Amino acid sequence: MIALDRFDLKILHDMQRDARLTLGQLAEGVSLSVSQCSRRLARLEREGVIQGYSLRLSAEALGLGVTAFIFLSMDKRLMGDPQGVVASLLERNEVIECHTVTGQHDFILKVCVESLSALSAFLANVVSPMEGLHDIATQVAMDTLKTNGPLSTQQE
Known part of the structure; x- marks a missing residue:
């Protein structure tokens, strides 16, 4: 972890809320000169x-009306190339996030697709045939209340 002072934290705070701020607007908001703000931004x-x-x-x-979370449990003994299997998932446009997780499952995927039938096809044609797959659990999001929330900069 790098040392961040109150100016760095304010820059991060402001940029997360509006990444389209001009350098001048950002500098004014954090009470620095444009050149000082520019150097700090470059360092960050x-x-x-x-x-x-x-x-x-x-x-x-964009017509992607279904967001789903797919939980995967893998039997690594049955996977010839575990990293290759995961890499093939990461290349799929439907997969917008992939995390390794603790607990009952090994991975959680966040996918966005056009419809429930598209989700079913993705599960049947892409996920189910995966080498070493032990279990799949899927949950469909009913509504999205918050996405891409800003990370805490301890300024709030």
Whole structure:
């Protein structure tokens, strides 16, 4: 963990809420000169605190009306190439998040698809044939209340 002072934390706080702030707006908001703010921002990027900038899209507007969480339990003894199996899942456009987890399952996938029938096809054609798969559990999100919430910068 790198040392972050109150200016760094304020930069992170403000950028999480609006990554489209101009450098001038950001500098004004954190009470620094534009050059000081620019140097700090570059350092935060270089040191990996800021991992990148992205665009959030509406899944529904793109016709992806179903969000599901797929829990996978694997029998690693039956997997010839465990990393290859997981890598093939990560390449799928339907998979928007993948986490290894503790507890009953090994992985949790967050997928977005057009419909329940598309989810069924994904499970049948992509997930079920996976080498070493022991168990699948799927939960469909009924409604999304919060996504991409800002990380705590201890400024709030």
